[in-house]
Amino acid sequence: MRGPAAPGAAGRVGVVLNPTSGKGRGLKVREKVFDGLAADGFTVHDLSGTDLPGATARARTGLTLGLDALVVVGGDGMVHAGVNAVAGTGVPLGIVSAGSGNDIARDLGLPVHDVPASLAVIREGLAARRNRGRGPDGEGVRMLDAVAVSRPGGAVDHWYLAVLSCGIDAAVNARTNAMSWPPGGARYVRALLAELRTFRPFGYRVTMDGEVWESAGTLVAVANTRCFGGGMRIAPDAVPDDGLLEVVHAEGLTRGQLMSVFPKVYRGTHVSHPAVHVRRARSVLIEPLPALGTMPPMAFADGEPLAELPLQCDLHPRAIGVLARTLGA
Incomplete structure (x- = not known):
């Protein structure tokens, strides 16, 4: 049986936890995470905030402590906060998946709702990185592409x-966040039905590596990973370390067509619909085009509200290191 390691022997980590994540699950696993990391010999710094912006700010400040890793506890929103803290810094991100959707963890093959397994990945990943001189991808850290968003x-x-979206899905996401019932995926379906009552196609101009698509549309998603919204495979062929984004855009659909296509997103078969198009690109500019439709909703990224259009999305290869299983594990 492995005994507790000497305090600080394994390194120094910051932990960011959102107490509201997963309806309180983040708070419930707090003791397990802090005790587990301490037992593994880490010096642990609590960088948590009361909300997502506060957690992101504290995480950025915490990087000045000389951390070996930043560990986020929660769902996709907490991963989003961690990405915004460590992007381009060289500090790897550890993920303890304890939220509601957990799409990012699943897409990366990381444990979900299993604190001991998540801590084992963090412990083994940092050990491999330390033993091999903070070695390259595959030695405890998987280097992933990340997307920079700007005006x-x-x-x-x-x-x-993961995914930036600014179509019907983003409008449904915003409505879902404002609802407290019903639980789980049923809340998303209820929000979708409510949005469909007044839905009219949006007007878009999307420029993808210089190629322009202008249309009345239903959906624009700029995806680095496959899933969002609790298991919807919006970009089934997306790979987070291939140097390319998958831009999924759909022409204007009627309400009836939307209801027909929507269930297919969970299987990823919506991309075979003739109104749905997928284009690979490294740089994507999304602009509203009022002449062709209504104003698109606020964009969401990794399930979090971001900003109104226009927005520029640029892929940065290998910008984020995520602690992963060691080779052969």
Whole structure:
């Protein structure tokens, strides 16, 4: 049986936990995470905040402590906060998945709702990195692409790891966040039905590596990973370390067509619909085009509200390191 390691022997980690994540699950696993990391010999710094912006700010400040890793506890929103803290810094991200959707953890093959398994990945990943001189991808850290978001011609405002969306799905996401019932995926379906009552196609101009798509549309999603919204495979062929984004955009659909296509997103078969198009690109500019439809909703990234259009999305290869299982594990 492995005994407790000497305090600080394994390194120094910051932990960011959102107490509201997963309806309180983040708070419930707090003791397990802190006790587990301490037992593994880490010096642990609590960088948690009372909300997502506060957690992100504290995480950024905590990087000045000389952390070996930043560990986020919660769902996709907490991963989003961690990405915005560590992007481009070289500090790897550890993920303890304890939220509601957990799409990012699942897409990366990480444990979900299993604190001991998540801590084992963090412990083994950092050990491999330390033993091999903070070695390259595959030695405890998987290097992933990340997406920088800005106003056209402006400085980077945000980063995201999974999916940015600004179509009917984003409008439904916003409505879902404002609802407290019913639980789980049924709340998303209820929000979708409510949005469909007044839905009219949005007007878009999307420029993808210089290629322009202008249309009345239903959906625009710029994906680095496959899933969002609790298991919807919006971009079934997306790979987070291939140097390319999957831009999924759909022409204007009627309400009836939307109801027909929506269930297919969970299987990823919506991409075979003739109104749905997928384009690979590294740089994507999304602009509203009022002449062709209504104003698109606020964009969401990694399930979190981001900003109104226009927005520029630029892929940065290998910008984020995520602690992963060691080779052969």
